[in-house]
Amino acid sequence: MTASHFALLVDANVDVQYRCPVYKRFTAAGAPSSLERMAELYGMDSLHVVVNGARYDLEGVDSRTTLLDLIRERLHLTGSKKGCDHGQCGACTVLVNGRRINACLSLALTHDGDAITTIEGLAGGDTLHPVEAAFLEHDGFQCGYCTPGQICSAAGMLDEARQGQPSYVTDDADHVELTDAEIRERMSGNLCRCGAYVNIVAAIRDAARPAHGS
Amino acid sequence: MKPFVYERARDAAQAVAALVADPDAVFLGGGTNLVDHMRLGVASPDRVVDVTRLPFDRIEQLADGRVCIGANVRNSELAAHRLIRTRYPMLSQALLAGASGQLRNMATTAGNLMQRTRCVYFQNVTTPCNKRQPGSGCSAIGGYTRYHAILGASEHCIAVHPSDMAVAMSALDARVVVLGPSGERRIPLVDFHRLPGDEPERDTVLRHGELITAVELPALPVAAHSLYRKVRDRRSFAFALVSVAAALDVRGGTIADVRIAFGGVAHKPWRATRAEEILRGTDATPEQFERAADTELAAARSQPGNAFKVKMLRNTLVAALQELAGAA
Ligand SMILES: Cc1cc2nc3c(=O)[nH]c(=O)nc-3n(C[C@H](O)[C@H](O)[C@H](O)COP(=O)(O)OP(=O)(O)OC[C@H]3O[C@@H](n4cnc5c(N)ncnc54)[C@H](O)[C@@H]3O)c2cc1C
């Protein structure tokens, strides 16, 4: 980012001066001699990502921003949810370059150049993703809070199984078969406070059938 | 979270130099432990050096039979790799018994080794903890100890190392390859993590600025017949109460070779050398398995909240060895 850009940002966000200890430390030591140095101290950077097929060239991304906060607060894609912010619930699950991760534990700046898919981008236009369709069919939710994470996670998990990745309950790793025990184990990173697990497993079992394979 | 500078390492030497120049800088792997700690205030680096784009992302078999695992290989890739599944099944199983599908896609080999204890008092900045704040006291002693140590603890800290992967690597005689300011060194995994003693703030022998670049596994034929057993409060996505990594080679009823390590019970992966010594050359019978377990666990010291672990670990070890002997 450029010095003038940082100056603009500071103007636009006056309370940064009160909230940011580095700014205070810096200004206390004398007037800023170089805005670029201040930008470095404050920890902001540019970021280029493709989210659901759209390219975003972002400036002034605070280094503390997680991928989840970037997606929700800056890109206003609020489908991905924040349940725990500690990697424990899976509500924030998104696909990065096709692999499922917890967006709450991932710093946004680490994703420069990555392709990210959120629940908003899973369907092809008006055609639902097979996992989305199966969740509707089987009522795989009650309140729906965990659902975007469940669906993104299931989509990633089905790819992992197709690629032959084993799980802790796999007997024959050369032949991964998605039994209910396999689905439960592979989806254990997604909690549902409503306890809709029975229908979630049924939906994923259905979506895993070859006819639904994408 | 305290403000910090994010930088992406261009190469390994530059990553090392960046830490050497700044005592408050840290390496970043998958972030699943570090980002959590930065948010909780347990870690507050002023510079975060992302090493995940360095080219340490391969699993290779070397000419002499060793297997070299790059520091950036993700836990899910390592667990699924054919070499690991067939030659070191205990390692694949240990990885798959840890965390969740999403977390395993993020977590790196180096980050997994370096993850810190899940002791609730360590993770809560409002409670005294010698590991987080040396000299402040240990809140776990006399507190909640279900997930705490029964082996090798000290009066200063009774925390356990939470990694499943490291337990298997300890049993496998792995070596950690490290790049520091004065070059490369190899540290046997059994010496990599420390017992707490009077310096519980030091989890490992790694010095500031040393970058893990790989983990090497020896050829170790006995490892092809091995398993990882983990006992936890729920069936999946939970840390170990106790765990056992074991490999067994039985020939004509006699134990030709054996490897055993425990998880969830000490400040480091606990290599059960006493049990191994007893078993080598003896009959593969339940009585011998029990004798080996009792000998290893003679040194166990439990807390009021985790006394159950001694018997649980004994039974888990005996069951693991019996399973391996039965399938031999
Ligand atoms: C909800 C939850 C459940 C979990 N359950 C389990 C479980 O059951 N079993 C289990 O074993 N683990 C479990 N984990 C822990 C998980 O395995 C670790 O968080 C993960 O392995 C850390 O790897 P990372 O790459 O994300 O490390 P990071 O968080 O990026 O880094 C961790 C540490 O490693 C250091 N580091 C990173 N790379 C290097 C390098 N190349 N050289 C030197 N130092 C380096 C960092 O500076 C930091 O101190 C769980 C985690 C969560 C959040």
Ligand code: SF4
């Ligand atoms: S057991 Fe160790 S980590 Fe836990 S409170 Fe005591 S000193 Fe801290």
Ligand code: FES
């Ligand atoms: S919000 Fe990310 S796992 Fe709970």
Ligand code: FES
């Ligand atoms: S549907 Fe309510 S949390 Fe899962």
